[in-house]
Amino acid sequence: MSLTLTHIWAETLIDELSRLGVKHICIAPGSRSTPLTLAAVKQSQHPQRPVTLHCHFDERGLGYLALGLAKAGQAPVAVIVTSGTAVANCLPAVVESGLTGEPLIILSADRPFELVDCGANQAIVQRDLFSSHVTAQLDLPTPDAGMPLSALLTKVDQVLAHQAARGGSVHINCPFREPFYGERDAALEAEIRAPIANWYQSQQSYTRHHGRFSTPIERDSLPPSLPPDRPVKTVIVAGALPHGLSASVNRLATALNAVVLADPQSGITSTAPGYDLWLNHPNLQAQLSQAQWVIQLGGRLVSKRLGQWLAQTSAQYWLVTDNAQPLDPHHRAVEQCVVDKRHWSLWLDALTDQVRAACSTSEGLTSSADSPLVWQQTLTNEARAQMEKATDRLSPSLLSEHRLFQQLPTMLPEHVDIFIGNSLAIRLADIWSQLGAYPVFANRGASGIDGLFACAAGVQRCRRQPMLVVLGDTSALYDLNSLALWRETAAPAAMLILNNNGGGIFDSLPVDPQLCDAYYRMPHGLRFEQVAAQFSLNYQQPTCESDLAAALVQAFNTPGTDVIEVVTPAGEAGKILTEQLANMAAQEG
Incomplete structure (x- = not known):
């Protein structure tokens, strides 16, 4: 009874999500989440509504992979994780989506009631784990024959309706009792499914919420003062x-x-x-x-x-x-x-x-x-x-980060997506790069440096376009696990890593330089050639503008992913920015 019912619940849930617009499901490994994972695999083989499955061994990266898919596709993306800290690792991506609106559906497997808060392995209190960062949450009971599948469907539909209206993430917590493996009872399965036979035969969601109808844009929709x-x-x-x-x-x-x-x-x-x-x-x-x-x-x-x-x-x-x-x-x-x-x-x-x-x-x-x-x-x-005048003050013989961003638009092909990391990278792009001709993606909700490789991978998997990812060395180190997602790509990609040996964004802080190095910049002395080799990615390290331009041409004309590392002196970018601002402030009319 328990095995059959558990899998029917999971399949019903995943099937309904596909009817509500979910086309991508991201999966991390885990045993407790087996019913959801197997249901997702079954849905990926559906003749009318197949979903695309994405796997990653790192739940934090998985959450950001889903964020990138949702960011590019403007549609809900489901994430399946097992119980315990696996769920908590999704929090950074949930925080970002709560601020910028990308629709994520976190499906967390959980221990049943009797195994929570009693010393059972891998059991934590998962209810309300995401607090105010989610738009809505649904704490399901353990699958029970006394609760009809129609109730499961209406509850799920209600949560997804909230998300459709407000965006952001929703959390559906799914406690399951063992066993998860074995033969299912076909007669019992037919009996459980019978009350919602019409739903199974249709291609529609169980409940169909109709949003507010849009009216033509008229003068009344504009503020009266202007x-x-x-x-x-x-x-x-x-x-x-x-x-x-x-x-x-x-x-x-x-x-x-x-x-x-x-x-x-x-x-x-x-x-x-x-x-x-x-x-x-x-x-x-x-x-x-x-x-x-x-x-x-x-x-x-x-x-x-x-x-x-x-x-x-x-x-x-x-x-x-x-x-x-x-x-x-x-x-x-x-x-x-x-x-x-x-x-x-x-x-x-x-x-x-x-x-x-x-x-x-x-x-x-x-x-x-x-x-x-x-x-x-x-x-x-x-x-x-x-x-x-400011551009003239940048030495053309020096491949500084400022000069790189100033010249970057001239080095790119016509059709390429760009994903820019936070901290110094996007600030220099804001000053120097004219990128209006390109689709540009970034995580500017919480503006964190986590999950950037993974989020960019999600964007490319959705759009299937050549992509340039630009980020700093600390950001790259923070998400090294997710370089595994770039071993196979739908289109050529270039990972441009700006290595100034630490957090260059902190160079302008008014603190003692020694304190800045020890507690803010945190120099690491690491390079990325062996990292690229570890993940079977191509590697280039240009030392001048012409070499960088050639490296980008090669990256966008060959399959797979190239890691392009540009090494600049620590503190150089901050020094140039300080000088440029001072020159501007000193100008007369």
Whole structure:
């Protein structure tokens, strides 16, 4: 009875998840999770709704692999882990998804009630393990013939409906009693399944939740105070955005003659790039502060200096997001517009139409020195000139991290996805790299350095495109286990590891250099050639720009994964950044 019932419960659960849109299931090894694993294997062979299975021996990496799949596919991804600390290892990925909305379904096997909190092996209290970091949780009972399968289905459907409405992770805890292995009772199985025979024969979920129907985007969906009835000086700040919005944002920017400041995650090109650097220029900051209207599209901004400017601007401030989650750490009074991810283009185009209609009845743009058009052109031209000076200060003979990011867009093929690690890497990309032509992925919710190789692997497994992964040496060391995921790839990949011997992000801290080395930077003296060999990955170590360009060409034109290690002196990147900021601050108009 117990064996047959346990497996039917697991199969019913996995089958329902596939009906609710799950196409990928990530599995870690474990015995207690055997019913879920075997159910997932069975579902992978379903003629109409097969799921793709992904395996990893490291649960922390597995969680991030699922995060990458969900990030790229915009659909729920299930994770199967066994009991005990295996579940806890999913917490970092769950935290990230709770902040950025990727839908993960954590399916944790558990010991039954009588084996918890009594000294039984591998048993911990798993209920509420993820606390407020999950959107919803379901603590199932041990499979019991007294509870009909219809109740299991409605409970699962309810949890997934919460997730569909709010995003983020859900946790379904599944306690199972042994045995897990052996022959099932076919007659008993038919008896248990009979009450939901219609569901088995259909291809639909048991409960069908219908969300709010979208209405056409009309003027009523925009805040009443703006758009203005005359042209105003406008800044569009583009944060983490759904892919494919470049044309709509550009139309709005053109209609407003706006300055566009685009984060690397946005898929948009800045009209005044390098703002994290030139905002240290007193005159340029003063000019930007003349803005009368700021439209921030999305959040999770990388630039600290842009965030500081937004905190002090007196402009009217719109914040456009895909849910009602606050994304303003400075707690400004804002007009927050919540727009479904599917309708961003429609909403932006509607706003553009409203702007054009409003401004067509005004006197229009003038050539006066104070007009929005002249303001935008003056600011843009001066910002570009200052960034050209900053670029000239980078030695072309030195393969510094700054020079690398400045030249990186010229070294990439036309079609490649980019995944950028946190800490120094994404900050330098924000300053120097114009990446608007490329899909860029990053983990900017909790901005951790964990799971980056694994998350990037999930993105590539979903999109099946060539990929460049750029991250620092400490981040790479933190997720070495997940290089195992890159031994087989759907398309060529390059792992660009910037090795400055420790946490270069800490170089600018105002602490004693010896303390910085010992307790912040933590130099390790390690290289990655033998690491690449351990995982059967190709390895290259370029020492100049031309060698790096050649290494990238080779990586993207050969199957598999190349580890490309660029070694730079410890402290160099921080020193260059400090000098560049000081040069900007010292500039006159």
